[in-house]
Amino acid sequence: MNLIQIELFKLFKQRRTFLALAAVFIFEIVVFVIAYDQGANILDVVLNTLKDSFYLKGDLLNGNLITFFLVNSMAFHLPLLLMIIVSGIVTLEYQEGTIRTVFLQPVSKWKFLAAKFAAAIVFTIGVVFVLAITAFTFSYGLFGRGDLVVYMDSLNFFSEQDAFKRLLYSFFSGMLTMIFYSCLCLTIAVFLKDALKTWLISILFLIITNLTGQLQFNLPGWDYWFFPKLVTTWRKFFNFEIPWEQIWGSHLLLVFLTILVIFVGMVQFYKNDIE
């Protein structure tokens, strides 16, 4: 526990951590502004066909829709910011040479790295939690509540309460994905040690995952097992019928992959000499 506390203490003593958190808030504000301005246009276009045959009673540009936009930041923007901060938990030790100072003390290698993974996970959970709280608070405060419309393969309308629950579930689900990305980034840092190389590889991984996630093949289990689909499991909460079995399966697989990634990182770190 001491080691985890130390890691979190060090993390929050660094200015870059607060810069990254500020970036999350700024991103939220930008999304509020853009969504408010563009959201109405998009809704107009998407619902224009329906306007021929229906009166649309009620305002769909509301807090639930804005929160949905912010949930989507877990596809790319949030993991990008997390990876930049979390990678420093390891790379800065090599950069500053403090890794030598640490292991000149009687500190267990595996405990040391385990604490770093734990701190990264705690930090990631905290960031997603803060994102969720601020998203709901400011979205509802500024835009009010209402039904949510989401275009998946069809136009899905969710009632206000149902939308809130789905958004909450998606944050929890997305949290697992963010934890995976953070742990993966740490493992990459253990291998590469250099901050810039770690960022590049991590970002490349994120980009490839995002791009390949757009692919659709009629292969059995494609949506289930294919990794880029796994990291967007949280999107399945916006299917009209929530595929719970598939979601739980994806979550379990993601947890397994996270543990695997941590294990690989630990083994490599144990084998590494401290230069």
Place this chain on the structure above:
Amino acid sequence: MVLDGISISCSKGEICGVLGANGAGKSTLFKIITGLIGPSSGSVKIHTHSSKAIGGIIEKPALYPYLNARENISVFAKMQSLKLSPKEIDEQLLLVGLPLEKNYAVSKFSMGMKQRLGIAIALLNNPESLILDEPFSGLDPLGIESLKGLIRHLAHEKGIGIFISSHIMEHLLSLCTKLYVLKNGKIVNSGAIDVLMERHIHQYEISGTGLKGSKVLEAYQVVFVNSSALVSIQKEQVSKLLTDLLKEGIQVHGCKAVWNMESLF
């Protein structure tokens, strides 16, 4: 191969030097001793009951730049499950001569202050031995003298066995009782300082006024360099030479032993 057939030892309260050029393998040797890297053969035997046998600074003092001195000590102490009260942390700072009022981040510390803080951290958990890799690197002359005073204090007052490495001989000669000479990963010479001096000092550099005109110096093998004279002479003959020069009326400003580097390395 970085190191080959190395065997060194240091007793309690002793200060041992490791002399070698850059790339000789000094840092690698210390990393192996401290367990940072594993040797491809051989073993490191440390006779101790302490949880922390060896403390040290390898290459340069590596500290968390965004933390201040107290926070650095606190963090490294907690890592090894050492509970230090604020008073004990202050005592640790005072032990290495760091001022208590400097509360700013370590990134703003001078090199000398960083070295001292590095030593304070190395001394956490009361190790019996200390390894200091090039501790004088980057320090001004005053800082070097001050650090030497601290090292002597730790060895003589606290009984800590200390290994110091350097590529500058003068630093080690004024501190160490024993010296290991490292070249291309091998120990090429070792022993007590006075024994090594006997074997490898055959010249003395005498600086003064009017040395070129000295009749006394005509009896010796001398090379004049500016206002100094490089005299080939044994240690036992130095006092007589200096006395004779003084009697001749030569103003002698200094006398320094000149090591034969070729035979030493």
Place this chain on the structure above:
Amino acid sequence: MRFLRIYLLLLICFYPFMLKAQEIDSDLLQIKEQLQQIQSYTANVTFDVDISFINMPKKEAIIYFEKGEKLRFDSDDFVLIPKKGLDLSLNQLFEQSFITVDRGTETIEGKSYKVLNVIPTDSKADFSIAKLFLDTGNKRIQSFEVSTKNEGVYRVAFQFESVKKILPDKVKVSFELEKVSLPFNFMGKDTEINRKEMRQDGTKEGAIYLTIDYKDITLK
């Protein structure tokens, strides 16, 4: 003389048909008079959308009908309210002058209905032709299909819980919709896309089911 005889013969043969085309069917007239007694009503309506590319839970709204005024809606939720088919007293169909053409009878689910074409004679009417299925026994319109001038064709089917009811308890409104295929990009990059480019798979049939619970009905 000969031509006069031929003319008279033709008149006798075709007069019944001419009469049939130009009169308003008497059954329809009775239904129309009955419906025009309705001055106002308020109703809780449940909307159940059945369109292949729309998933929507059942929604509720209150509708306020005042004869001669536009239909009003009130809802706490977001609701898709069909533009056509909520005219339960068929005022829009009957407000302009029209003629009817008898198309005989049709059997739907074992029941026989009188089929009439309603053709507006006033150019202001927003539909070109309507096909009505009359339940002559209960003096009600069972269903109808309207071909509008600008908004395609829609079909409305009524369900009545009892024989005495003038206004339906359940309504099914069927219509055609263009399918929208658009990735929902929250950054708004796609707002300039042409709707024609978006149209894929042609038009789709859709329906909306209304369940109506009348609060108060005012008759003349």
